Amino acid sequence: MSAVAKGGGALSRREFLKASGAAAGVMVIGAAISSRALAQQRSGADAALGKTLDANEVDGFFAVHADGSVTLFSGKVDLGTGLRIAIPQMAAEELGIDVARIRIVEGDTGLTPDQGATAGSTGIMRGGVQIRQAAATAREALIGIAAQRLGRPAAELEAVNGEVRPKAGGAGVGFGKLIGDKRFGLKLDAKAPLRDPSGYTVVGKPIQRPDVAAKVTGQHVYMQDFSVPGMLHGRVIRPSSVGAKLVSVDEASIRGIGNARVVRINDFVGVVADDEWDAIRAARALKTTWTKEENLVGDEGVREWMRRGPFEADETLMKRGDARAALAAGKRLKATYYWPVQSHASMGPSCAVADLRDGKAMVWSASQATHRLRGIVARLMQLPTDVVRVVYLDGAGCYGMNGHDDAAADAALLSRATGRPVRVQWMREDEHAWDPKGPPQLLDMEGALTADGRIWAWKTEMFLPRATASLPNVPLLGPAAAGIAQPMGISTGLISQNGNPPYAAQNVEVIVHWLKDAPLRPSNIRAPGKVANCFAVESFTDELAAAAGRDPVEFRLQGLSDARGIEVLKRSVALLGWQPRPSPAANGKGVATGRGMAYMHYKNNETYVAVAMEVEVDRGSGTIRVKRLACAHDCGLVINADAVRAQIEGNLLQTLSRTLHEETKFDRSAVSSRDWSSYPILTFPEVPEMLIDVVDRPKEPPLGAGEAAATPVPAALANAVFDACGVRLRTAPFTRERVKAAMVAMATENKRKA
Amino acid sequence: MPTYRLSINGEIRSVAVSDPKQPLLYVLRNSLGLTGAKYGCGLGQCGACTVHIGGKAVRSCLVPVSSVGAKRVTTIEGLGTPAAPHPVQAAFIAEQAAQCGYCVNGMVMTSAALLAQKPRATLGECKAALAGNLCRCGTQHRIERAVMRARDAIGKPVEKRAAEDAGSKA
Numbered sequence: 013m014s015a016v017a018k019g020g021g022a023l024s025r026r027e028f029l030k031a032s033g034a035a036a037g038v039m040v041i042g043a044a045i046s047s048r049a050l051a052q053q054r055s056g057a058d059a060a061l062g063k064t065l066d067a068n069e070v071d072g073f074f075a076v077h078a079d080g081s082v083t084l085f086s087g088k089v090d091l092g093t094g095l096r097i098a099i100p101q102m103a104a105e106e107l108g109i110d111v112a113r114i115r116i117v118e119g120d121t122g123l124t125p126d127q128g129a130t131a132g133s134t135g136i137m138r139g140g141v142q143i144r145q146a147a148a149t150a151r152e153a154l155i156g157i158a159a160q161r162l163g164r165p166a167a168e169l170e171a172v173n174g175e176v177r178p179k180a181g182g183a184g185v186g187f188g189k190l191i192g193d194k195r196f197g198l199k200l201d202a203k204a205p206l207r208d209p210s211g212y213t214v215v216g217k218p219i220q221r222p223d224v225a226a227k228v229t230g231q232h233v234y235m236q237d238f239s240v241p242g243m244l245h246g247r248v249i250r251p252s253s254v255g256a257k258l259v260s261v262d263e264a265s266i267r268g269i270g271n272a273r274v275v276r277i278n279d280f281v282g283v284v285a286d287d288e289w290d291a292i293r294a295a296r297a298l299k300t301t302w303t304k305e306e307n308l309v310g311d312e313g314v315r316e317w318m319r320r321g322p323f324e325a326d327e328t329l330m331k332r333g334d335a336r337a338a339l340a341a342g343k344r345l346k347a348t349y350y351w352p353v354q355s356h357a358s359m360g361p362s363c364a365v366a367d368l369r370d371g372k373a374m375v376w377s378a379s380q381a382t383h384r385l386r387g388i389v390a391r392l393m394q395l396p397t398d399v400v401r402v403v404y405l406d407g408a409g410c411y412g413m414n415g416h417d418d419a420a421a422d423a424a425l426l427s428r429a430t431g432r433p434v435r436v437q438w439m440r441e442d443e444h445a446w447d448p449k450g451p452p453q454l455l456d457m458e459g460a461l462t463a464d465g466r467i468w469a470w471k472t473e474m475f476l477p478r479a480t481a482s483l484p485n486v487p488l489l490g491p492a493a494a495g496i497a498q499p500m501g502i503s504t505g506l507i508s509q510n511g512n513p514p515y516a517a518q519n520v521e522v523i524v525h526w527l528k529d530a531p532l533r534p535s536n537i538r539a540p541g542k543v544a545n546c547f548a549v550e551s552f553t554d555e556l557a558a559a560a561g562r563d564p565v566e567f568r569l570q571g572l573s574d575a576r577g578i579e580v581l582k583r584s585v586a587l588l589g590w591q592p593r594p595s596p597a598a599n600g601k602g603v604a605t606g607r608g609m610a611y612m613h614y615k616n617n618e619t620y621v622a623v624a625m626e627v628e629v630d631r632g633s634g635t636i637r638v639k640r641l642a643c644a645h646d647c648g649l650v651i652n653a654d655a656v657r658a659q660i661e662g663n664l665l666q667t668l669s670r671t672l673h674e675e676t677k678f679d680r681s682a683v684s685s686r687d688w689s690s691y692p693i694l695t696f697p698e699v700p701e702m703l704i705d706v707v708d709r710p711k712e713p714p715l716g717a718g719e720a721a722a723t724p725v726p727a728a729l730a731n732a733v734f735d736a737c738g739v740r741l742r743t744a745p746f747t748r749e750r751v752k753a754a755m756v757a758m759a760t761e762n763k764r765k766a
Numbered sequence: 767m768p769t770y771r772l773s774i775n776g777e778i779r780s781v782a783v784s785d786p787k788q789p790l791l792y793v794l795r796n797s798l799g800l801t802g803a804k805y806g807c808g809l810g811q812c813g814a815c816t817v818h819i820g821g822k823a824v825r826s827c828l829v830p831v832s833s834v835g836a837k838r839v840t841t842i843e844g845l846g847t848p849a850a851p852h853p854v855q856a857a858f859i860a861e862q863a864a865q866c867g868y869c870v871n872g873m874v875m876t877s878a879a880l881l882a883q884k885p886r887a888t889l890g891e892c893k894a895a896l897a898g899n900l901c902r903c904g905t906q907h908r909i910e911r912a913v914m915r916a917r918d919a920i921g922k923p924v925e926k927r928a929a930e931d932a933g934s935k936a
């Protein structure tokens with residue numbers, strides 16, 4: 013949408029009320045307000061809301077109302093991560109106002125600037141920092157206005173508690189009186205001074221999230237709970253094999269199920285009904301026949317396929333010294349690591365509501381990127397972008413791109429076909445089978461040591477699906493089936509980062525063999541690529557430490573020079589009470605106990621994190637039990653201490669789940685792991701004791717906490733298992749069968765050597 | 767259309783459905799506007815849809831509406847509100863035991879039923895009771911803390927409980 017009024021014209025009170033009233037994502041911080049009532053107000057609004065969406069304008073992000081309260085328009089959204097409180101905290105601190113006086117609107121393309129997808133740990137680091145700068149610009153402007161009004165130099169004034177007042181004391185003027193419901197008409201000033209962190213009163217505090225009370229009392233309106241009047245319930249029938257063509261649909265097969273009817277657009281087939289249960293029954297009863305396709309490699313064939321190709325290119329990511337020559341000259345260690353295809357496996361299957369009538373489109377979605385989705389909907393539905401509005405509502409956590417955007421496209425197709433608003437709710441099997449998947453990764457590692465036990469040479473050779481250059485978005489299922497043209501290709505996130513050792517080594521080479529394709533449609537999944545890369549790099553580091561006969565911590569520290577890295581590494585093992593000695597421990601028979609750790613400097617320039625854990629391995633059953641899980645974490649300036657902790661806990665437990673249990677199973681035709689028993693995740697009895705140490709660095713820029721702590725978990729676990737029983741796990745997930753098989757292989761190998 | 771009279775959160779509500787096998791979950795969410803119970807799997811595998819029937823935690827996605835009869839149904843909305851939360855809900859707020867919170871209905875309802883039955887439940891019993899409740903965000907540790915906090919709070923005078931909850935977070 014283009015801004016209605018450009019420049020510094022005052023936004024009338026009516027315009028503003030309209031803008032913020034229609035903003036149904038408005039959440040009153042700290043006040044108990046029914047988000048249901050607000051969410052219901054969303055419908056009916058169209059694109060002409062009369063507010064600038066320019067991310068270079070203060071008015072893009074802030075409106076100060078006559079009553080002195082503030083509305084914050086954030087392009088970044090809260091995915092269960094706490095941004096809904098953290099970003100207002102940053103704004104409150106810079107503006108000089110109580111955070112309870114700030115309302116936040118998130119991810120509404122009619123109201124919020126496009127700040128890019130909420131992905132890649134950028135919510136605070138980029139989104140929040142941009143809004144902080146807008147707040148600092150606004151504060152300086154408010155001080156400037158007050159200086160004129162009070163006839164005093166700006167330098168003698170300060171913004172505190174929602175007013176500008178003389179530093180020396182005396183009466184101030186409230187923000188509402190200074191600018192209430194008028195535009196700032198100002199560009200963001202990159203030089204607007206930020207407050208000194210030593211005086212922070214809001215940033216850093218563990219302020220409670222405004223949505224938790226509503227969530228635990230059933231009042232919060234999720235995407236899945238949202239409805240509009242006259243809405244139909246839709247279900248989409250996916251093909252029995254990936255890429256199959258629809259041969260026939262027997263519409264008579266659903267006769268008598270309420271008013272359910274079929275919508276068919278080429279190979280896209282769905283059912284709609286007034287009643288949701290009727291839609292579900294109809295989707296189950298509908299007889300469809302499909303061509304049989306067998307174009308997949310199958311989960312058991314992925315590894316071999318990754319070696320075989322077809323490849324698109326090779327790329328050298330890092331080259332220092334001459335790793336190949338050094339490896340050829342010395343005694344080298346080799347190992348191969350594999351990470352399987354995984355699902356985002358959201359607790360709530362994806363859902364969307366779309367209303368395509370009167371040549372306009374209104375879409376409600378839990379997308380990570382409503383602004384991007386807006387463009388997609390416009391393109392697919394052949395509508396001008398400015399008549400499309402996408403509004404964010406919380407879904408179940410997505411951890412990357414799950415099926416939310418697909419569900420939105422499904423709903424748009426069904427709404428256009430029926431002329432009614434349509435809600436599409438994916439079923440459990442839809443989500444497990446059809447969400448875009450985390451891509452598989454294969455890594456060949458080679459290393460050699462110096463005579464005194466340091467890393468001399470290191471080579472990482474990755475086999476990875478290559479993301480299609482400048483692909484605007486993950487191609488969506490519904491439009492593809494409906495025969496609507498869209499840019500094709502694959503999307504993965506930045507999966508080749510952190511393949512290098514973070515430790516000193518004379519000779520290093522990191523290369524990647526880029527595969528042309530992926531086994532199932534991929535997308536970004538939490539900490540894209542870096543979970544597997546850290547698994548390989550930090551497990552292999554442990555293999556080198558063991559070969560050198562050194563304690564794994566001491567071995568790492570001798571090669572680490574970054575002070576912040578050293579700090580988290582030391583703190584993580586201190587939490588566990590680490591006793592230095594080489595691995596493996598001398599353990600007898602039966603249940604073995606061990607400890608392991610791993611370290612990560614996220615993307616080589618962001619958050620520092622180290623994870624250490626203590627495990628028990630039952631040699632008989634192959635069961636791994638994590639007893640204690642410790643993490644030290646440095647993401648620079650901490651905005652909300654409790655929200656950061658929650659993110660760390662979530663990263664640790666989710667990745668423990670991915671490491672112990674998760675692999676998407678598929679044959680030549682389709683995914684077969686379609687529920688929670690065929691795709692199990694971590695359960696309560698497996699949850700370990702957790703010890704978390706957050707390093708706060710108020711003088712450093714704030715970095716992301718949404719991904720980094722996920723990455724060291726698999727290696728720390730593999731290293732602990734090795735320490736416990738001498739078995740090296742190089743393929744995830746670490747299922748009981750795999751542990752037992754590795755145990756047998758080790759015994760055979762030992763016998764052969766003896 | 768068959769019509770059923772249900773006892774929901776202390777009120778008698780009448781609902782007409784097209785199919786007697788319609789799970790209670792959809793009746794609650796669509797006919798009665800009680801969207802606190804969530805659809806997660808429809809298979810009894812995740813717990814997101816948990817409600818109390820006759821005081822027991824059950825999976826509403828597997829309960830045909832025709833089988834409910836006169837039994838008392840309590841949903842999370844009937845358990846407590848933001849202004850007057852149940853001790854379990856108050857403990858979940860104090861511990862901020864939700865990330866996305868999609869699973870939290872099941873967590874709250876299952877633990878409330880557990881503590882009603884076993885007011886002195888141990889951490890191990892709490893883990894066992896929640897073993898069939900899945901959380902993808904990795905909030906389990908906080909949920910355990912919340913349930914233990916609720917256990918300790920239940921039995922204390924209400925004013926003391928409220929004061930402690932208020933003081934537990936800055």
Ligand code: FES
Pocket residue numbers: 804805806807808809810811812813814815816825826827828
């Ligand atoms: S929705 Fe009922 S158990 Fe998952």
Ligand code: FES
Pocket residue numbers: 092359408409864865866867868869870900901902903904905
């Ligand atoms: S908090 Fe998101 S699934 Fe539990």
